[in-house]
Amino acid sequence: MTDASGPRIRQRQPADAADHLPESLPAILRDLYRARGVTSAQALEYGLGSMPSPGALAGIDEAARTLATAIMAGHRLLVVGDFDADGATSTALAVKGLRSMGAGPVDYLVPNRFEFGYGLSPELVAVARERRPDLILTVDNGISANEGVEAAGAAGIDVVVTDHHLPGETLPSALAIVNPQVASNTFEGRHLAGVGVCFYVLLATRARLRAEAWFDDQRPEPNLAEHLDLVALxxxxxxxxxxxVNRLLVEQGLRRIRSGRATPGIQALLDAAGREPARVNATDLGFGAAPRLNAAGRLDDMSLGIETLLAADTATAQQCAGRLERLNRERRHLEREMRDAAVADVEAESLETQGDVPPILCLFDPRWHQGVVGIVASRLKDRFRRPVVAFAPGEAGEIKGSARSVPGLHMRDLLDAVNTRSGGRIVQRFGGHAMAAGLTLQGDQFQAFKALLVECARERLGDEPDGEVFWTDGVLPADAYTLETASLLRYAGPWGAEFPEPRFHDRFRVQNQRVVGEHHLKLSLSPWEAPSTVIDAIAFNAAADVEIGRGQVVDAIFRLEINRYRGVDSPQLIVDHLAPA
Incomplete structure (x- = not known):
């Protein structure tokens, strides 16, 4: 939240390209879009008709042919997913989509992270054989499952891989591989999540079945757009x-949710999070529904999350969501304990090195829970504005790490560099993408790994990583602290990674402040250029970090949002950084 030396603030600058945005666009949105490289109306076109054709996605024709043939033959299909929210939504989407196209027995299997680890491993194939599938379809995993695919083939089980993670040097010997990171340079949607790849494969499979005249009055062609809320989440x-492309998919899913057409599971997750489906935006999915869904994979078994998404009625979905809510509360408790311990470790190291915090943080504690280290790494990244790798104990002397990065550092590439420099002797397994990754090593190799990690990170980032920078959209005009502007910004997205939610900086006078929920600061602030205006603000998890009083002048970096209290809406600032001026 704060830093003794304060952050560096940089203002996003508009693109140099000519502006072809609609003339009717409000000036504040025009500036925000141009600062994110959007200069044409086409870039804001989120209709389904503007989706790129699947044809440029390598391997999709073979995957569609294989799946269509299996469906028409009544083969037993097994979807193998992952234990995070992308994996859960991908699994639910695949099961629903295949069943809606008339597939025979369709089952799913997701590895328990504490027993099998990630992906289609040979050990998981042994479990899969008990289901007697003719075909395994991987979703959100499989691109590095060379041994697992080989084990499936030896058991007479065909495999189709759909994934979005970066491939290794060799690809698995599957019947088909669909991954936008593999031989798909001309495909516009190269950043699809696993669930987005799965959606495209289902579209291509439906087209193949349509060409085979598979659909008729007794077996109608399904509307796959009904599942776009899963894709959005x-x-x-x-x-x-x-x-x-990802904004299109997310926006289409959000529109379905707002119009009351969400699946019972997503409706129940939003209800549990206290979010109103009719007002939902991407932030509500990311910070409301997703943590509850992820809680199953972090602390228990993701099958509970998938069953929530597959629930056919509201009562079943709410029952499942209630169990997820209890797991999420447990997760929050563990996270707070782990985060506090990690912060203490980092601050102690900073004291020992006279404030010389390394460009990347690497932490391990034998008391930590491996299902929660990922979210702790994310919290530490936000607090210290540095990439983080956090480890927890695994089995047989192993430690399992979860990594989170900042703009300017590709995490999987960094781990690959560490692995290469060590001659492959330290890291046993790793995978992921630019902003997040996972890895496994022996516990006695932690210090050697940490030294190499810091060395490689310093070569890429220097001593002052880009995470030290707060990028903002400048000073919010004095007349823009309104509910109208807050609503305009809320629905002008969807905002997210590399298309960030608008964030501003300004100087304020504190009119009032108090601690709420033990950890958060609730404030009333007056903008420096509009002293007669008073607006509510909240700074989460800042109560222990910031000492300010009434009448004090502060500098803040913030987002303008809508606060609803007892049915009444008002503008509110969500403060990301707060410090005395």
Missing amino acids: GTVADVVPLDR
Whole structure:
């Protein structure tokens, strides 16, 4: 939240390209879009008709042919997913989509992270064989499952891989591989999440079945757009870059939710989070529904999350969501304990090195829970504005790490560099993408890994990583602290990774302040250029970090949002950084 030396603030600058945005666009949105590289109306076109054709997605024709053939033959299909929100939504989407196209027995299997680890491993294939599938379809995993695919083939089980993670040097010997990171340079949607890749594969499979005259009055062609709320949730939760294609998929899903057409599971997750479906935006999915869904994979078994998404009625969905809510509360308790311990460790190291905090943080504590280290790494990244790798104990002396990055550092590439420099002797397994990754090593290799990690990160980032920078959209005009502007900004997205929610900076006078919920600061602020205006603000998890009093002048970095209290809406600032002026 704060830093003794204060952050560096940089203002986003508009693109140099000519502006072809609609003339009717409000000036504040025109500036925001141009600062994010959007200069044409086409870049804001989110209709389904503007989706790029699947044809440029390598491997999709073979995948569609294989799946269509299996469906028409009545083969047993097994969807193998992952234990995060992208994996859960991908699994639910695949199961629903295949069943809606008339597939015979369709089942799913997701590895328990504490027993099997990630992906289609040979050990998971042994479990899968008990289901007697003819075909395994991987979703949000599989691109690095060379041994697992080989084990499936040896058991007479065909495999189709759909994934979005970066591939290794060799690809698995599956019947088909669909991954926008593999031989798909001309495909516009190269940043699809796993659930987005799965959606495209289902579209291509439906087209293949249509060409085979599979659909008729008794077996009608399904409307796959009915499942776009699942695509939206998985895309936002996985924090993939929100390029135009991902924004389109998310916006279409949000529109379905707002119009009351959400699946019972997503409706129940939003209800549990206290979010109103009719007003939902991408932030509500990312910070409301996604953490509850992820809680299943972090602390228990993601099957509970998938069953929530597959629930056919409201009562079943609410029952499942209630169990997820209890897990999420437990997760929050563990997270707070782990985060506090990690912050203490970082601050102690900073004292020992006279404030010389390394450009990347690498932490391990034998008391930590491996299902929660990912979210703790994310929280530490936000607090210290540095990439973070956090480890927790695994099995047989292993430690399992979760990494989160900042703009300017590709995390998987960094881990690959560490692995190369060590001659492959330290990191046992790793995978991921630019902003997040996972890895495993032996506990006695932690210090050696940490030294190499810091060395490689320093070569890429220097001693002052880009995470030290707060990028803003400048000073919010004095007449823009209104409910109208807050509503305009809220629905002008969807905002997310690499298409960030508008954030501003300004100087304020504190009119009032108090601590709420033990950890948060509730404030009343007056903008420096509009002293007669008073606006509510909240700074989450800042009560222990900031000492300010009534009448004090402060500098703040913030987002303008809508606060609803007892049915009444008002503008509110969400403060990301606060410090005495």
